[in-house]
Amino acid sequence: MRKRIGILTSGGDCPGLNCVIRAVVSHATLTYDWEVLGIPYATQGLRERQAIALNMHGWDLRGIDPLLNMGGTILGTINKGDTLAHIDEMLASYEALALDALIVIGGDGSLGILHELANRGNWNLVAIPKTIDNDVALTERAVGFDTAVNTIVDALNRLTFTAASHDRVMIVEVMGRSAGHLALHAGIAGGADVILIPELSYTISRLCQHIAELRDRWQRKFAIVVVAEGAKLCLEDVQENIASACAPPKCGRGQYIADQIAQCSQNLIDTRVSVLGHIQRGGIPSALDRLTATVFGKTAVDLVAQGKFGQMVGWQNGEAIPVPIQDVVAQSPLHVNPQGSLVQSARCLGIYVGEKT
Numbered sequence: 001m002r003k004r005i006g007i008l009t010s011g012g013d014c015p016g017l018n019c020v021i022r023a024v025v026s027h028a029t030l031t032y033d034w035e036v037l038g039i040p041y042a043t044q045g046l047r048e049r050q051a052i053a054l055n056m057h058g059w060d061l062r063g064i065d066p067l068l069n070m071g072g073t074i075l076g077t078i079n080k081g082d083t084l085a086h087i088d089e090m091l092a093s094y095e096a097l098a099l100d101a102l103i104v105i106g107g108d109g110s111l112g113i114l115h116e117l118a119n120r121g122n123w124n125l126v127a128i129p130k131t132i133d134n135d136v137a138l139t140e141r142a143v144g145f146d147t148a149v150n151t152i153v154d155a156l157n158r159l160t161f162t163a164a165s166h167d168r169v170m171i172v173e174v175m176g177r178s179a180g181h182l183a184l185h186a187g188i189a190g191g192a193d194v195i196l197i198p199e200l201s202y203t204i205s206r207l208c209q210h211i212a213e214l215r216d217r218w219q220r221k222f223a224i225v226v227v228a229e230g231a232k233l234c235l236e237d238v239q240e241n242i243a244s245a246c247a248p249p250k251c252g253r254g255q256y257i258a259d260q261i262a263q264c265s266q267n268l269i270d271t272r273v274s275v276l277g278h279i280q281r282g283g284i285p286s287a288l289d290r291l292t293a294t295v296f297g298k299t300a301v302d303l304v305a306q307g308k309f310g311q312m313v314g315w316q317n318g319e320a321i322p323v324p325i326q327d328v329v330a331q332s333p334l335h336v337n338p339q340g341s342l343v344q345s346a347r348c349l350g351i352y353v354g355e356k357t
């Protein structure tokens with residue numbers, strides 16, 4: 001019998017989601033002649049029993065396929081809501097839509113929620129990792145991360161010249177509440193002098209010392225500081241700074257660090273803060289994200305064809321392979337390894353990445 005599969009995107013949007021949808025729809029229809037239903041707004045669409053028929057090639061009048069390079073998700077997404085309160089409606093929807101399988105594209109948070117739903121409803125679930133945070137376990141790639149890194153690197157390139165022209169310390173706040181992959185990758189690739197991430201706490205005195213050293217020892221009058229939104233102070237500094245007018249969450253991490261740096265020395269240090277915010281989630285997907293999205297989408301459809309459910313498509317050692325969603329959820333969010341090559345390389349290049357653990 002002709003299969004009917006559902007597909008949804010959940011969690012924060014990112015570049016490359018449409019490219020996954022394109023690959024799934026193309027492979028499912030061309031190779032297997034299945035019907036593909038898009039569930040809008042993730043769990044909300046499931047709850048409201050909404051579905052849109054997706055056909056091959058969302059071509060415009062000139063025959064261009066916009067899904068290859070369009071940011072965001074044509075299905076819409078959500079990253080909040082009390083799913084447990086509406087669990088029965090969602091379970092009933094899967095049955096009512098007569099789905100043979102559901103392909104979900106999500107980050108660690110979404111995969112946890114959908115895995116739970118699938119267990120309770122006995123759904124045939126296949127997952128694809130996406131997130132600019134890159135914190136999904138058991139995969140070396142997640143759709144959207146590469147584009148976000150490139151977006152930040154582009155911003156750092158621009159900020160370096162204006163920082164150098166004015167002898168300023170530029171503080172650049174990037175996303176990453178609990179994992180610092182984005183800050184670390186972009187910071188190294190973008191030539192940052194300081195990278196502060198949730199996994200490695202920093203001290204104000206070492207931060208100030210590093211900025212002073214750049215100036216006094218290396219005659220560098222400007223500096224680039226990349227701060228993840230979840231960067232953490234060392235415990236002793238937390239106690240001292242708790243009463244500070246601008247301690248997080250009263251202010252963002254970037255502004256807080258700018259204030260601390262400005263007070264570092266008698267010499268006036270001129271600071272400016274750029275919060276990149278949701279710019280990091282926008283833009284057209286990079287070539288790498290398009291490739292990852294395409295292979296992930298194709299592999300997910302094959303897993304459905306083979307009846308291999310409860311699996312996420314992961315990227316390991318240059319190949320797309322199935323990994324149990326249960327293990328992914330148990331091991332996520334994936335944190336930066338403080339002893340890993342990236343942190344060690346950053347340190348050897350004279351970047352302050354927080355204290356050694």
Ligand SMILES: Nc1ncnc2c1ncn2[C@@H]1O[C@H](COP(=O)(O)OP(=O)(O)OP(=O)(O)O)[C@@H](O)[C@H]1O
Pocket residue numbers: 010011012013042043044078079080081082083106107108109110111113130131132133
């Ligand atoms: N579809 C959803 N429905 C309800 N709550 C959600 C949904 N997606 C995410 N959340 C909430 O957001 C929390 C964190 O998820 P998060 O925002 O990290 O999404 P994600 O899927 O991991 O994607 P990303 O990290 O890329 O945004 C979850 O633990 C959950 O509380």
Ligand SMILES: O=P(O)(O)OC[C@H]1O[C@](O)(CO)[C@@H](O)[C@@H]1O
Pocket residue numbers: 011012013079131132133175176177229281
């Ligand atoms: O503003 P929103 O959409 O709730 O999401 C913000 C969060 O989502 C993420 O971008 C991941 O997509 C986090 O790094 C960030 O903290």
Ligand SMILES: [Mg+2]
Pocket residue numbers: 011107108109110131133
């Ligand atoms: Mg997440």
